[in-house]
Amino acid sequence: MINQVWVGDITYIPMAEGGFRFLSVWMDLCSRKIVGWDLQDHLRESLVLASLVKAKRARKVSPGLMIHSDRGGQYAGTKFRQTLQGHKMIQSMSDADNPYDNAHMESFFSRFKAELMEGGAFHNAEDSHTEIFDYIETYYNPSRLHSSIGYLSPNNFEIKLALHDKKTKK
Numbered sequence: 001m002i003n004q005v006w007v008g009d010i011t012y013i014p015m016a017e018g019g020f021r022f023l024s025v026w027m028d029l030c031s032r033k034i035v036g037w038d039l040q041d042h043l044r045e046s047l048v049l050a051s052l053v054k055a056k057r058a059r060k061v062s063p064g065l066m067i068h069s070d071r072g073g074q075y076a077g078t079k080f081r082q083t084l085q086g087h088k089m090i091q092s093m094s095d096a097d098n099p100y101d102n103a104h105m106e107s108f109f110s111r112f113k114a115e116l117m118e119g120g121a122f123h124n125a126e127d128s129h130t131e132i133f134d135y136i137e138t139y140y141n142p143s144r145l146h147s148s149i150g151y152l153s154p155n156n157f158e159i160k161l162a163l164h165d166k167k168t169k170k
Contacts, residue, residue, distance in 0.1 A: 002158055003059055005029040005066045005092075008048065009105035010074065011113075013039065013128055014121035021128050024051040027108060028059075029068075031161070032146050033154035034108075034136045035059050039129050045077035052083065063088030070094045070102050112140075 006026045013021040024047045026036040036055025040047045052067070067089050069075040075093060084091050094101030113119075116135045122128035142155045149157040 002028050002030045002033075002161060003061045003065055005068060006035060006055065007102060007105050008051070008067065008069045008075070009102055009109065010043065010047065010072065011109045013132075014117075015125070015128070016121045016123050021122075021125060022047055023132065024048045024074075025105065025108065026051055026055040026067075027104060028154075029104060031154045031157045032104070032108075032149055033141050033158060037132070037136060039125075039132060041125065043074065045074045045080055048072075048074040049080055049083060052080075056087065061087070061089075064090060066090045066092050068092040068094075068102065071096060 005028075007029055008024065008026045010022055010024045013023050015021060019041075021039050021041055022043050023037065023039050025034055027033065028035050035058055036051045036053070038047060038051035038054060040050070048069075065087075067084055069092075071093050074080065075091070081091065083089075112135065116131060122131065141153065143153050145151045145153060146157075150160075152160065
């Protein structure tokens with residue numbers, strides 16, 4: 001079922017003029033849909049909070065939603081943990097030095113960089129935001145097929161689940 005487990009992570013986004021932007025993403029583990037993301041010029045706790053707030057606004061979630069991440073300091077911050085507690089979300093973190101515990105996000109970022117960036121860098125902050133928006137919102141969620149969800153896109157998988165749920169409730 002969707003909205004049972006969200007996994008999150010942060011990746012570095014190189015800029016052509018030097019430096020980086022940082023992308024925080026939350027993925028619904030069931031459908032592989034990116035439910036919230038944010039791009040900023042820092043790695044502070046507010047980055048993961050902003051992407052989580054966007055995800056929560058976009059989805060109807062019930063108490064007990066599990067939020068899984070690596071052990072980055074942003075996810076251990078006071079405000080982040082207070083937000084989870086306030087929304088009755090359950091926090092889960094990877095074991096120390098075990099990237100396999102967050103393999104779904106590592107895989108997403110690997111494909112994201114291979115498909116969108118092709119080893120390059122974005123011209124500037126505005127360009128990075130526009131292209132990342134297009135990748136996630138107009139390609140990845142509605143069109144990109146995933147073998148783990150029956151070669152459907154995340155959006156189509158969620159539609160299929162909703163139709164199935166509707167039929168089984170009749």
